Amino acid sequence: MSHPFATIWSDAFKTPPNYPPHPPIQRRGNMIKVTVWNEFHHEKTQEPVRKIYPEGIHECIAGFLRKDEEITVRTAVFDMPEHGLTEDVLSDTDVLVFWNHMLQDEFSDEVAERVKRHVQAGMGLVVLHSGHYSKIMRLLMGTSMTLRWRHGDRERLFVTCPSHPIAQGVPAWIDIPEEEMYGEYFDIPKPDDVVFTGWFAGGEVFRSGCTFTRGLGKIFYFQPGHEEYPIYHMPEIQQIISNAVHWCAPFRRLDAPLDNVAVNPSIEEEYRE
Amino acid sequence: MSHPFATIWSDAFKTPPNYPPHPPIQRRGNMIKVTVWNEFHHEKTQEPVRKIYPEGIHECIAGFLRKDEEITVRTAVFDMPEHGLTEDVLSDTDVLVFWNHMLQDEFSDEVAERVKRHVQAGMGLVVLHSGHYSKIMRLLMGTSMTLRWRHGDRERLFVTCPSHPIAQGVPAWIDIPEEEMYGEYFDIPKPDDVVFTGWFAGGEVFRSGCTFTRGLGKIFYFQPGHEEYPIYHMPEIQQIISNAVHWCAPFRRLDAPLDNVAVNPSIEEEYRE
Amino acid sequence: MSHPFATIWSDAFKTPPNYPPHPPIQRRGNMIKVTVWNEFHHEKTQEPVRKIYPEGIHECIAGFLRKDEEITVRTAVFDMPEHGLTEDVLSDTDVLVFWNHMLQDEFSDEVAERVKRHVQAGMGLVVLHSGHYSKIMRLLMGTSMTLRWRHGDRERLFVTCPSHPIAQGVPAWIDIPEEEMYGEYFDIPKPDDVVFTGWFAGGEVFRSGCTFTRGLGKIFYFQPGHEEYPIYHMPEIQQIISNAVHWCAPFRRLDAPLDNVAVNPSIEEEYRE
């Protein structure tokens, strides 16, 4: 294979029976405010990671999202006060893109609760890679969020829900030449949709791209990109994350999650007046 | 109640706790070609129906959809050759909106199969009211599609999936002062989402707004509007149908449904070359 | 209506088209250890509640469950040390049936976490009425678990998933002459199945019987039984709770929730040896 990040396009989708080229993605109509959050430690402590993401994973992701005219981007990292996820920042965020890895336990309980609250009130959430085990996801999902894992594998990502907006413009499968293996059983609640299913050369499968809804908030969990490989430089991966941002963007947003409400008089009493 | 089609806005969503006004719906980015299909018999044979829909239900629906700059509309009716749903028309249709009632058995088997094929290949489908029992829906769903029904009831439509795009701009519930009752048990496959659940004054409930996917095609079934009541003149109902058209519009469209494909060599053999 | 808890049987299911009488429920094969938990305060402080449940709601529920030869029952209440839900009790419990109401905030965080952990590891959970807002359910579901409510309504419970084991032996609908109204929007994750949907005379609908899975644990939330009405004395409600206990009983049970596991060598390396 000549190019390390080439995509092998699907025969099934490309030729027989009659798969047309993916149409160009048009404008989608709404401006979206994105905050890209990154733990930002590996890039400072490991030379190989810094080579791949010299300004941090967040700047790589922010960079390709900024090319989308309908997206404005800010970034935040672990070392900022309140991890940069203050009440003001989250209130002004339509979609939070979240990458973390090693500092799961060190993450503030209070900030994790705050993010949960904003998701319940409508903020979109795109969780990448090890973020499956973030405090945020464990609070939102209610399962152990555990899985099996191994360094140094290779993944092929299959589209298993081709009509989903997050699969827009994405080929039938994508080869990721190097990736950390995440394998089943993945202890998650039943996803709304399994948009991508991963095949690993080491012999495993994984539900690599899953959607969930919590309150008014839409959530997309996406398993790729271990920090030691240039996965967020792949155009197909960028397309998926960009699609996810558009899909997660809320059209309803509350200031707080819904609360129990006593109703008196009844709807029928009001209606009959 | 002063206005017969007024909407009682939800206390839960409007005020405590902090429900903001529905934001205006912005442009959504893509042009959509819609074909509105109507049986168009009641309007010609029953004077009360003609009074409500003088040019037919199809023209009422086409009329409000045409106000959307991103939608172009054609119409078709039962009495046209091939019911107006020729290969050419369907190939040029992104979303088919379908209303029928009495002529379920008389509908062409061949045309029903053709519509099914186009849905499987990606065409969106919005099925209204008695269309639950159309040959098209029975072919696509695989269940009996049966229900309990009664003339002369009153419905309240609750949003039970407020983050769904089809609920965009729609209040927490909508009162429909007169409606034919459709009641559970409704024999459908488990829907992807139950966006609306109906309450009937006569004592029944119904899954009144359901989404399904078949192949690359998205389907929305929406229980309102019996032909004897001016339900498609209600702005909230128009908003829902318009939202559904946008949601069902495909971004992938094949010329034919997918077929079984023999794969040789394997992906791995190709990849390793 | 002569009898206050009579059930109106469904015409749709009973006669045309050919609905047979519900077959008797046979043995289901496994012994199940149930713990019935009750807040047990209303019964001590309010005379009308004591009249309905003189020994407490827990003893009423334990009483009808004990008639099932495949079930053994213990009970526990709020005022016991650790609310009676110690590590030993939960480890020896296949299914926990849980009723609470007023002391949501006073419930121990530690015990709530312990119950969550046991559910993730396989313990079944049947949550009744106000338990939707228990700390346990909020931890397991990840949404606000809020709803709209009102005293003094009447409910009709429809079976909306008749093939589900929890609907076994249950008629098409059940009338509950007096019930506290719980209405949509009910802020829950999408249920695996909505087995029962409630209609309220006051004009509301509710997803009154919902299943969820978290880890290896099965969960059934069931909206009926406000303490001021003798709802748990109704044979149909007893049948549903008994069915739910059988459905929630685990066949796999871990000592703890699953954990992340590093895999080395890979499955393929092991397989090829």
Next chain:
Amino acid sequence: MSHPFATIWSDAFKTPPNYPPHPPIQRRGNMIKVTVWNEFHHEKTQEPVRKIYPEGIHECIAGFLRKDEEITVRTAVFDMPEHGLTEDVLSDTDVLVFWNHMLQDEFSDEVAERVKRHVQAGMGLVVLHSGHYSKIMRLLMGTSMTLRWRHGDRERLFVTCPSHPIAQGVPAWIDIPEEEMYGEYFDIPKPDDVVFTGWFAGGEVFRSGCTFTRGLGKIFYFQPGHEEYPIYHMPEIQQIISNAVHWCAPFRRLDAPLDNVAVNPSIEEEYRE
């Protein structure tokens, strides 16, 4: 690997963290009448297939099911009148187990419709391997039911829904040393549960064990066993098929699918009398 059909047990499930041995499966309480249907042509025309299944695939499957005291079995094959699936046989069948391959088009339309009708009325259906493309499944599912395939691959079957009754007593994964590859995109409606996900050495993934419900009938599609390999001799595969029979067995069975029912007077009018 010493034994060609050995199972590599999951480390994740077996040891850390604390996975207990699968408990023995107890009696499940109900007698089930099973009809095992087989095309039964390969076994007569191809010597290698006859060697593996000397009396036909149906007799192999019937053989291990007969060891279950709660199951009684009859068999039927393509060459019988009406393929052996007469009205009498189906009316007396709780669960139909169905294997076919080459004679998809030659299968009687009338019999396919009859099977569909019985499933809608409550008969359970276990569809094996190429049965995905049977007329029966295409009628029941409403999608193209197509996939990608290739001879001569190897499969590893992962449990992706360990709390499902069909996964009872099944290890975390099962190795099938030789199998025909079936790969995504598999054009099915969203399954109720994906109990098993397949990994193929040739580089593909597949939703290999899926549940669906149509009307009152439960359906399990299970991708293994190509006729050239002794897959139905594997104890784990036998356990899964046996579990599926128990899971699909109906507790409600109509004589015919449900029909539309006019309701008059309303439930409320009846209730208030």
